[in-house]
Amino acid sequence: MIHKYKLNGFPICLDVNSGAVHVLDDCSFDLLDHVNEDFFPPELTEEMLASLSGRYSNEELTGAYQELLELKKAGLLFSEDTYERFADMMTAAPVKAMCLNVAHDCNLRCEYCFAAKGDFGGERMLMPFEIGKKAVDFLLEKSGTRHNLEMDFFGGEPLMNFDVVKQVVSYARSKEKEYNKNFRFTITTNGLLLTDDKIEFINREMSNCVLSLDGRKEVNDRLRIKINGKGCYDQIVPQYQKLVAGRGDKDYYARGTFTKYNLDFTQDVLHMADLGFDQVSVEPVVSDPMLDYSIKEEDLPRVFQEYETLANELIQRKKEGKGFNFFHFMIDLNQGPCAIKRLRGCGCGNEYVAVTPDGEIYPCHQFVGNPEWKMGDLNDGSFNMDMKLRFAKSNVYSKHDCKSCWAKFYCSGGCNANSWQYEGDILKSHKISCDLEKKRLECAIMIKAALAAEES
Secondary structure, three states: OEEEEEEOOEEEEEEOOOOOEEEOOHHHHHHHHHOOOOOOOOOOOHHHHHHHOOOOOHHHHHHHHHHHHHHHHOOOOOOOOOOHHHHHHOOOOOOOEEEEEOEEOOOEOOOOOOOHHHOOOOOOEEOOHHHHHHHHHHHHHHOOOOOEEEEEEEOOOHHHHHHHHHHHHHHHHHHHHHHOOEEEEEEEEOOOOOOHHHHHHHHHHEEEEEEEOOOOHHHHHHHOEEOOOOEOHHHHHHHHHHHHHOOOOOOOEEEEEEOHHHOOOHHHHHHHHHOOOOEEEEEEOOOOOOOOOOOOHHHHHHHHHHHHHHHHHHHHHHHOOOOOEEHHHOOOOOOOOOHHHHHHOOOEOOOEEEEOOOOEEEOOOOOOOOHHHOOEEOOOOEEOHHHHHHHHOOOOOOOHHHHOOOOHHHHOOOOHHHHHHHHOOOOOOOHHHHHHHHHHHHHHHHHHHHHHHHHO
16 A cells, blocks of 8 residues: 655655655656556556656656666565554553543633533542552552553643642652552643742653643633633743743643634744744644534645645744754654554553543543443442453554555554544544544655755
């Protein structure tokens, strides 16, 4: 399987199974329309020559075809799928990561919040330390021989329960040597409660920190509002800048959401970069298409155009020495993720679970509050291994639309929660999310090609 496209003047071909990317000339690009996995003769056919002779000389066609043939012989074009035979062998793995919802409450009321503006559709509550302690014990028990464990403090707004965050970190650290484990902590915050002491703790203990910001002040403050109806931009940006200045070599990213209200989101990405954030993620809202701010099918051409605009801006900034990382354009063409990661993605419900303030266990934070997806409870020790296995077997070959998709090894089947919520089945693809992901991948590959051309 291959995927060929032209973008920004580059004729590009991705060989899906090998991951090889080829920047071609126009002749080779057009020749690929005449061959496939099952038909690739050892030399040009009369039909190929007749079809393309009006555009290229016989010498050009012969030379280009021989180069394509060499790529195929080297396993870099129409290569064999060596992954599918492992699909039925995908089994439940140890739990290595946890989203700890320390707060089902929030001091913002963001319009697009998937967590029902902080309470996940239920009672507003904060996690007691006893539940946090049980969550650490659960992760230690279920992680088997895994050495590196991940825990994300999430909400709502986790800084509303910061004392428990600190207690959980301290307890987990106290168990590392005993269990031969290493905890990697992350926190996701809206920034309203950031203070110098919290920033110091986060920069010391959190391997990653996600800072919520939607971009320009007018964009951010339209949907990210406080309980009193006022925006939060002016309060949070200086605190974020202070936090980032003290991060050193630890990870962070400024993470925003774009909606139908700001389809010119390139301006928000660049604004965040100009604020000093060199790790940026601005992602499309995923929401009920009936809502005013939702991105709909008819918006996709405009969004695609904007991704191209952003890609060209990134190329230009990198040339000028002012580059930054945009999360959805970061792609490793040399090695990429391991085979299991390619087949089933984030590990939702299998290697990764979410825990609520009262100790309920769900496949991930986006399933929280839906009783049919409750996997267990820390208070009674229950854990549904059948559901865990169901998620373990959710992969790019068990998802019908993914199996024949050129992007499958990069999106790894997409988000199970989005598939369930908007398509009714974790094995059905959410079409808008898929279309957006494919466009981002095309842009990401093109950026690599453009920067490589600049260096050569």
